[in-house]
Amino acid sequence: MVADRPPFEDLYRDFMRRIYAYVRAQVSTSADAEDITAQVFMNAYQAYGRFEARNTTPAAWLFRIARNATLDHFRAHGRRERLRRTIEHQPAAEVDPAGMAEERIQYRALLAYVAKLPERQRDAISLRHSGLSFEEVGGLMSCSEDAAKMLYHRALKALRDSVQEGMA
Amino acid sequence: MSDNEDRELQALQRQLDDAFETTRPRAGFEDDLWSRMQARRPAWARVRDFVAGLFAVVRRVPAAPAATVAVVLVLAIGIGVLSLKGPGRGGGGSAGMSATSRDSGSAPLAGTASGAFGRLPAPALQPVSGAYTAPTAAGPDGTRAGQPVVGLYFGPAKLAWAGQFTIRLTSAPVYRYAEPTSADADKFATSLRASRQPVPAGAAGLGSYSGTDFVLGVVGTTPSPLREPSFFLTPDRSSLPAPWPTAMDTANAFLAAHNVMPAWPYVIAVMESADVERVLYLREFVVEGVGSQVYMVDGVGERHGLEVDLRGGQPLQAAGPLPVALDTAKYPIISAAQAVKSALASSPAGPASIEPIPTVRLTTVELVYALAIAGDHSFYEPAFLFSGSFTYNGVTYLKRVLVPAVGA
Numbered sequence: 001m002v003a004d005r006p007p008f009e010d011l012y013r014d015f016m017r018r019i020y021a022y023v024r025a026q027v028s029t030s031a032d033a034e035d036i037t038a039q040v041f042m043n044a045y046q047a048y049g050r051f052e053a054r055n056t057t058p059a060a061w062l063f064r065i066a067r068n069a070t071l072d073h074f075r076a077h078g079r080r081e082r083l084r085r086t087i088e089h090q091p092a093a094e095v096d097p098a099g100m101a102e103e104r105i106q107y108r109a110l111l112a113y114v115a116k117l118p119e120r121q122r123d124a125i126s127l128r129h130s131g132l133s134f135e136e137v138g139g140l141m142s143c144s145e146d147a148a149k150m151l152y153h154r155a156l157k158a159l160r161d162s163v164q165e166g167m168a
Numbered sequence: 169m170s171d172n173e174d175r176e177l178q179a180l181q182r183q184l185d186d187a188f189e190t191t192r193p194r195a196g197f198e199d200d201l202w203s204r205m206q207a208r209r210p211a212w213a214r215v216r217d218f219v220a221g222l223f224a225v226v227r228r229v230p231a232a233p234a235a236t237v238a239v240v241l242v243l244a245i246g247i248g249v250l251s252l253k254g255p256g257r258g259g260g261g262s263a264g265m266s267a268t269s270r271d272s273g274s275a276p277l278a279g280t281a282s283g284a285f286g287r288l289p290a291p292a293l294q295p296v297s298g299a300y301t302a303p304t305a306a307g308p309d310g311t312r313a314g315q316p317v318v319g320l321y322f323g324p325a326k327l328a329w330a331g332q333f334t335i336r337l338t339s340a341p342v343y344r345y346a347e348p349t350s351a352d353a354d355k356f357a358t359s360l361r362a363s364r365q366p367v368p369a370g371a372a373g374l375g376s377y378s379g380t381d382f383v384l385g386v387v388g389t390t391p392s393p394l395r396e397p398s399f400f401l402t403p404d405r406s407s408l409p410a411p412w413p414t415a416m417d418t419a420n421a422f423l424a425a426h427n428v429m430p431a432w433p434y435v436i437a438v439m440e441s442a443d444v445e446r447v448l449y450l451r452e453f454v455v456e457g458v459g460s461q462v463y464m465v466d467g468v469g470e471r472h473g474l475e476v477d478l479r480g481g482q483p484l485q486a487a488g489p490l491p492v493a494l495d496t497a498k499y500p501i502i503s504a505a506q507a508v509k510s511a512l513a514s515s516p517a518g519p520a521s522i523e524p525i526p527t528v529r530l531t532t533v534e535l536v537y538a539l540a541i542a543g544d545h546s547f548y549e550p551a552f553l554f555s556g557s558f559t560y561n562g563v564t565y566l567k568r569v570l571v572p573a574v575g576a
Contacts, residue, residue: 012205016198021191031406034193038201039365039376039383042402045205046373046385072366107187114184129181129188153177160180 008048011058012041019066022130025111026070026122036073040066060136063127067140113162121155128152203444203477204402204485284497285344290572291538291549294394294467295322295518320468321526321565322518325558329512330529333504335552337535340455340573342499343548345492348397350374353386356399356490360384360427381407382426386490389539389546394467396539396546397490401426403483411481419447419476422483430474430488435461449474449488453537455550462550465536469553469568494548499574501550507533510571511554517570522560528567530556538570549574 019040024033044065051061114125120141127137138148353374354364362377362384374397377384385400403422412418415438423429433452438445451464451473466472474488502510511530536553539546550573557566 009202012202016201017192018188020193020197021188024191024193025188030194034197035383035404037193037197038204038402041201041205042383042385043376068366107183107190110183110187111191125184126188129184156177156180159184160176163180 005048005051005053006058008045011044011048011062015059015062016041018130019062022063022066022126023070025114025126025129027073028115032073036066036069040069043069056139057136059132060139063130063132063136064140067123067127110163113159113166116162117155117158120151121158124148124152124155125159200405200479200484203479283499285342285495285499285547288342288499288547288549288572288574289540289542291540291547291551291570293322293469293517293568293570294392319563319565321522321558321567322516323520323522324516324525325567326525326527327512327514327556327567327569328527328529329508329554330556331531331533331554333508333533335458335504335533335535337455337457337501337573339498340458340501340535340550341453341496342550342574343453343494343496343537344545345396345494345547347388347544347546348374348386348490348492352492353490356386357384360401379426389541391541392467394539394541396548397492398487399428399490401428401486403485405482405484408482411478415445415447415478415481418478418481418483419486422476423474423486426486428474428486428488431491434473435463444484445478447476447478449476451489451537453548453550455535458535460535462535462537464548465538465553465570467539469536469555469570499550501573502571502575506575507552507571507573511552511569514569514571522565526558526560526565526567528556528558530554530567530569532556535573536570 016037020033020037023036023040024030027033027036040062044062047065051058056064114122116122117125123141124137127140128134132140134148134152135145137152138145141148141151143151357364357375357377360377360379362379362382365376365378365383373385373387375386377386381404383402385402386397387395387400388397389395403426409421409425412421416436420429430449430451433454434449435452437448437450439448440446448471450471453462453464455462463471464473474486476486477484511533532555534553534555536551537548538551540549541547552571552573554569554571555566557564559565
């Protein structure tokens with residue numbers, strides 16, 4: 001029912017920054033994050049007429065679109081670059097000075113470490129800290145809630161190890 | 169897990185919470201993106217929002233006598249048409265546009281069989297709650313700043329004809345196109361050097377594409393809001409060239425750079441509201457024997473074509489008809505007397521929202537082209553657009569009646 005569906009503008013205002021942060025944690029530049037975020041909401045806006053609130057939460061629906069858009073971005077543009085960064089084992093380069101100014105410097109390095117995690121671990125961390133429940137994370141990642149919890153905790157430990165190695 | 173490790177992980181979780189919570193796009197991105205999304209909305213909704221943005225005062229209509237009339241805007245400020253240029257004649261037509269076998273209105277129609285498409289679907293207005301109109305094309309003198317913006321009324325009315333019917337026409341072309349496919353959309357995108365991008369399962373439209381500095385969406389014919397197959401081109405605003413001195417020049421350069429300059433005849437008008445300028449390429453059809461311009465209108469009778477929105481002098485988005493191959497056929501046109509009779513006897517396009525039923529003197533009539541959908545084919549058909557205004561509770565409304573010009 002349409003009555004179950006909040007105005008899209010509400011969704012946009014509630015989720016735009018969360019979606020951006022989720023995407024930003026996975027790509028190397030704020031410009032890429034903005035492009036993907038724009039694509040996410042353009043697609044969501046176009047498809048919102050068919051969104052069924054009874055079947056999923058708005059958050060899960062939007063993050064599914066965001067997740068797919070991010071994966072598509074990597075497929076299309078980023079595979080080689082990510083491989084290069086992994087080999088060099090250094091935080092992702094920030095090439096957007098404006099983006100740097102807008103972001104909290106102290107957290108950028110942490111998100112760069114998140115971006116270097118294996119895909120599923122990175123996803124689990126990003127989705128969870130974007131405010132989704134483990135049930136929603138599991139739904140998006142095609143696994144159970146318990147499996148999502150386990151994956152998240154493994155990812156958290158891997159992240160800690162990665163950060164500690166980087167600081168050593 | 170040791171207490172120490174537990175504390176480490178908890179601290180890391182807090183840092184992650186803070187990192188995600190404080191990660192923000194650049195200032196202005198949120199509003200900028202919202203504007204781009206709004207620019208994809210139907211024309212009537214965008215006109216309404218443009219209008220709404222201009223008004224400093226909103227007041228409620230007194231409840232009596234019509235409970236169904238909820239809110240109207242005080243229509244005090246007009247949208248200014250900033251500039252107007254003579255009709256383009258396909259100059260600068262792009263490779264993508266020229267793929268059409270016969271652009272509407274751009275060529276004589278010799279040799280087309282009369283009535284070759286058989287019985288046609290009737291074009292009709294589409295009632296839209298809260299739709300407004302603003303002058304988007306002025307007279308030959310150019311600017312018409314300060315023209316009032318009025319609400320559109322689609323409900324029942326007691327109609328009278330009080331104008332001069334000067335259109336003399338015995339036949340006019342009808343244009344038909346087949347509903348484009350995803351392959352057609354791909355071909356169009358390729359002409360713009362854009363490549364297909366995946367979209368969520370079930371997403372509407374014929375395709376989503378990306379180029380080096382833009383994204384492109386293509387949709388087919390939509391019955392509600394009534395619209396022909398269209399494209400939406402959104403640039404990467406970080407890589408745009410410096411703006412030209414005028415909005416019109418910038419829009420022209422933007423369309424030319426992306427190979428989407430209209431190949432059909434048009435008249436340019438520029439609307440301005442708040443910080444957004446809209447350059448409209450109002451589509452014209454050439455009809456032999458008709459001296460005046462014959463415009464395409466949308467589902468509420470507004471002149472319609474391709475639009476380029478700009479903010480800060482830079483393009484936000486271009487939206488316009490997807491080039492499609494058009495077949496043509498001549499059809500006989502009804503007489504003036506028949507047209508007036510049909511207008512006065514017409515059924516209202518929308519439900520009653522004003523009581524008592526208003527009396528409206530229709531004072532103008534214009535030959536236009538309107539879209540009529542029929543399954544996998546749709547038509548651009550000639551029609552007579554009658555108009556008359558009336559005042560209700562101090563608010564001016566415009567009543568439009570669209571009469572199919574092709575005889576039954």
